[in-house]
Amino acid sequence: MSGIDSESSARVPRLLRVSAALSWRFVAVVAALYVVAQVVGFLATIMIPAGIALLLAALLSPAVSQLTRVGVPRGLATGLVLVGGLAVVGGVLTFVITEFSKGLPDLQTQVSTSLDTIQTWLKHGPLHLSDVQLQQYLDKVLQTIKDNQAEITSGALTTAATVGELLTGFILALFTLIFFLHDGDGIWRFIIRIVPGDVRDRADVAGRRGFASLVSYVRATAAVAVVDAVGVGIGLWAVGVPLIVPLSALVFLGAFIPIVGAVITGAVAVLIALVANGPVAGLVVLGVLIGVMQLESHVLQPLLLGRAVKLHPLAVVLAITAGLVVGGISGALLSVPLLAVLNSGIRSLLSDSDKEVEPKDVDVHEPQETGPKDTGGERVEDV
Incomplete structure (x- = not known):
């Protein structure tokens, strides 16, 4: 009995030492992450355009590399890809704005009809509201708007300032993109010099694996976004909802925030269908x-994004939530790509198969080569 007591007492100090060691390391990691989050938030005006x-x-870099392989000078290839990309974006925006302008009168007419239907239902439906009661509710709404006029004006001024910040961010992002496309490899070689020489090649391979994962993520997300936009657009066309093209474009942009983006933008389409065409149309668009979303979750995500970034859906949701807390919509947009890069880079550093890989042998434009082969339980034992 005394032997058991002495053995237990000998274990307690070791347990305390291990717990204390883990605790201060955990505190150090949390403090470092907090400092990084504060720095990123303080430099958001620079970090967000650079991330975009x-x-x-x-x-776009695969297109630039393809042009350079056929003999086009890299500067000219960069210019061609940028001009082509801007032309496509400008053409799409022009088309969306034109379609929005064309569809707006029909939307106003249908909304007016729907409001008349709602008013008739309020009068003759289960509520049996009189004209006096409806006018009182309308007066309350108008009075609420008047009482909050200062906040509304302030919000308008804030929106104007935000537009200015967006324009500045766009110019900075475009300027940064030019250098990334023209001399991205040179910029990376300069950055990697801060790593000690004995592990520089491993860090170089891991970084290239991370960028390859980012290339795969962007390609896969764009494909998923196209499918989401086309699917929702077909549903809107089937029930005769106006503004099909703008709403489909909104769903396309929202799909770049995995899992939640397409749901939120799709809910806007459902709301417009409900208001403009009634509850039956709203239910059809909702269906x-x-x-x-089921097609995306069970087919597209596993087939495309699952192979590209190898992230668990829970990790994606938590990353989006953290991005929203730290950086709002921009944080949600950039959080999953950042997680994909970190995941692929860390997997490369922990992989024995990447020890003998030369950095020049990693093709960052090949989606199937975004990371080393998973060694399963052996790798876990090494860790």
């Missing part, structure tokens, strides 16, 4: 949206 430029570089 990196995403665009991942999307189409649910079907598209």
Whole structure:
């Protein structure tokens, strides 16, 4: 009995030492992450355009590399890809704005008809509201708007300032994108010099694996976004909802925030269908949206994004939530690509198969080569 007591007492100090060691390391990691989050938030005006430029570089750099392989000078290839990309974006925006202008009168007419239907239902439906009661409710709404006029004006001024910040961020992102496309490899070689020489090649391979994962993520996300937009657009066309093209474009942009983006933008389409065409149209569009989300979750995400970034859905949701807390919509947009890059880079550093790989042998434009082969339990034992 005394032997057991002495053995237990000998274990307690070791347990305390291990717990204390883990505790201060955990505190140090949390403090470091907090400092990084504060720095990123303080430099958001610079970090967000640079992050968006990196995403665009991942999307456009394969085209630049393809042009250089056929003999086009890299500067000229960069210019051609940028001009072509801007022309496509400008053409799409012009088309969306034109379609929005054309569809707005029909939307106003249908909304007016729907409001008349709602008013008739309020009068003759289960509520049996009189004209006096409806006018009182309307007066309350108008009075609320008047009482909050200062806040509304302030919000308008804030929106104007935000537009100015967006324009500045766009110029900075475009300027940064030019250098990423023209000399991205040279910029990376300069950055990697801060790593000690004995592990520089491993860090170089891991970084290239991370960028390859980013290229795969952008390609896969763009494909998923196209499917979401086309599916929702077909549903809107089937029930005769106006503004099909603008709403489909909104769903396309929202799909770049995995899992939640297409749901939120699709809900806007459902709301407009409900207001403009009534509850039956709203339910039809809702059913189409649910079907598209099921297709994305069970087919497209595992087939495309799952192979590209190898992230668990829970990790994606938590990353989006953290991005929203730290950086709002921009943080949600950039959080999953950042997680994909870190995941692929860390997997490379922990992989024995990447020890003998030369940095020049890693093709960052090949989606199937975004990371080393998973060694399963052996790698876990090494860790």
